Amino acid sequence: MLTKKSWKNLKIVAGVFSAIALTQFLGANTSAQAADKLVVRYGPLAESASLADLKKAAETGELPASLGTYTKRLTEQQRSFLVRGLKTRVPVNVVTLDRLLNTQLGNTILNDISTALNREDKAGSQAIRAGLILGANSPQGLSMLSFIAAYPSQNLEINVPQALTVARSLNMAFWRTQQFMLAMTPRIDPSKLQLARSFDPTQPGSAQVQILNLNLNDEKRQRKIPIDVYWSNSISPDKPVIVFSHGFGLVRTDLRYLAEHLASHGYVVAALEHPGSNITANKGINSLKPQEFLARPQDISFVVDELEKLNQNANNPLQGKLATNKVMVVGYSFGGTTALALAGGEFQIANLKQSCEQNAAKLTLVEGFLCVAKQLPENSYQLRDERIKQIVALNPATSLLFGQTGLTKVQVPTLMLTGSADNVTPALSEQMISFAKIPSPKWLAAAVGGTHLSVVDPSVTSDPQGKTNPSVSSREVVGEKAADVRKYVKAVTLAMAAQLTPEASKYAVFLTPDYAQVASTRLFPFRLLTEIPPAAMGLMPGN
Secondary structure (H helix, E strand, O other), X not given: OOOHHHHHHHHHHHHHHHHHHHXXXXXXXXXXXXXXXXXXXXXXXXXXXXXXXXXXXXXXXXXXXXXXXXXXXXXXXXXXXXXXXXXXXXXXXXXXHHHHXXXXXXXXXXXXXXXXXXXXXXXXXXXXXXXXXXXXXXXXXOOHHHHHHHOOOOEEEXXXXXXXXXXXXXXXXXXXXXXXXXXXXXXXXXXXXXXXXXXXXXXXXXXXXXXXXXEEEEOOOOEEEEEEEEEOOOOOOOOEEEEEEOOOOEOXXXXXXXXXXXXXXXXXXXEEOOOOOEOOOOXXXXXXXXXXXXXXHXXXXXXXXXXXXXXXXXXXXXXXXXXXXXXXXXXXXHHHHHHHHHXXXXXXXXXXXXXXXXXXXXXXHHHHHHHHHHHXXXXXXXXXXXXXXXXXXXXXXXXXXXXXXXXXXXXXXXXXXXXXXXXXXXXXXXXXXXXXXXXXXXXXXXXXXXXXXXXXXXXXXXXXXXXXXXXXXXXXXXXXXXXXXXXXXXXXXHHHHHOOOOOHHHHHHHHOHHHHHHHOOOOOOEEEEOOOOHHHHOOOOOO
C-alpha cells in the first residue's frame, strides 16, 4: 500500500515523465531538445541572446549586449525589472504545477503563455507545459531561466507586448494564490464522505418557485428600491429570510439561479437593487459616490423593515411566514463588502485614507474602487444590523476599507467564497488575508480556477443568443464553462442557510473539506477550510 509520502513522490515522477515524453515528441520536430537562445521580438525588431548570456545577466545585473538595440530604449527601472524577472523563482512546486495544469485554469495559463511565444508548429501549449514542468523540477525551481532551458525548441521567441500583458496576470500573487489553494488538501474522513454522498444539495428542492415583484420607496432617504421576492408554498418561519446584495454595476438578477435554488428548498429570498451602484448608475468607478458604501447596508436594513410590514399584511401570501428577525445576507463582490458591514465589520476610513494617499501611484483596480470611500466624513462606521444572523460573501472586496482590525468585529457566522483566478477582487488580497481576521465560526470556500464572474448567473454574462457577451473579459470563466462553480455555490449556500434551521446537523457535512473534495471536478478542484493552516501562512504577504 502506498504511503502519503510515496504517493506524493509518485505524482512528482509521473508529472516529470509526462513532461519528458512531451519534450521527446516535440523534439522530433525541432533541431534541439531544449532552447539555448532567447529571441526578443517587438514588431519588426528582433534580437537574440544565448542562455549562457542570460544566466550571466542574472548574476551581474547587466543585460546582454546582443539585446542592446532593444534594451537601450528601456528606462533603468525597466532594465532592473527584466534582470529581476530572469532570476526570480516562481513560488510553485512541481506537484502543485502538474495538478494546476490539468484544470480549467491550467488551460487558460497555457493558452495565455502561448500567445506570447512565437512558434511555427501547433504544439505551443504542449511545449509550454513541458517547459514549465521540467523547469519546476530543476534544482533551482521554476524561473524564466529554468523554463527557457527546458523549453523543447532550439529558440524561444517572445512577442514582447503580449508577454508583458501575460506577465501582469501571471504575477507572483497569482502563483502564491494557486500554491495556497492547492495546498489546502484535507485528510479525508470516509464516514463523512459516505454521508455527503447520501444527499445532493446541488439539486433543486420539490417546491414550485414563484416571484413577487415589489417597488419599494424609502422616502426618508429618497431611494427607490425594487426587489424580487422568490418564494414557494413550502415556506415557514422556521427558515431564515435571505437577502441578496448584487455587485457594482450589476442587477438584482446577478444570482438568480441561486435565488431559485434556495426558494425551491423552502426559503424566501429577497433580491434587491441598489439604485446608486446598479447597472443604470454604472458609468465607471468615477461615477460611484462615497455615500454608497453606507447606503447599501442601509438599503438592506430598509428592505428587512418592509418585509416585516409585509409579514403582518393579511392580504399577502407571505403573511406570518417571514422570519425577519433571523436573516441571512448573501452578497456578491461589492455586495459581499456590504454583507460584511452588516455583520459587524467596521469601515476604518482614517486608515483607508492614509493607505490610499501613500500608495496613490500603484493602486490596483479594486483598491482604487475602495479608495472612493476615503471621502466619507467620519473616521469609522459601524453598520451592524442585529437581525442579520449570518452571511455569505462571494468574492468580496475588503482590502484597505476595513483596516487592520475592522473585520475582527464581525459578529456572525461567515462563509466567504474565493476564486483563485479572480483578477477583479484577487483572492490573496481581498479574501484570504481578510478571512484570517474574521472570528469563528467561519468557512473559506475556494474554487481553483474560478474567476470573478464565475458565480454570476449566465443570463448576466451572455447576449440574447446565449453567447458570452463581448464585453466580458476573455480571462473570465463564465456561462456553461463555470457550471461546476455555480453548483458548488448552490450547495454551500444552501448548507449555510440550513444552519439557522432545525435541519442544521443534516446539512453541516456540506460545510466540510471532505465535501469540497467530493464536489471537486477535473476542471475545478474545490477547497474549504475554517482556519488558515500554519503551513500556508508563509504564502501570505508579509510572511
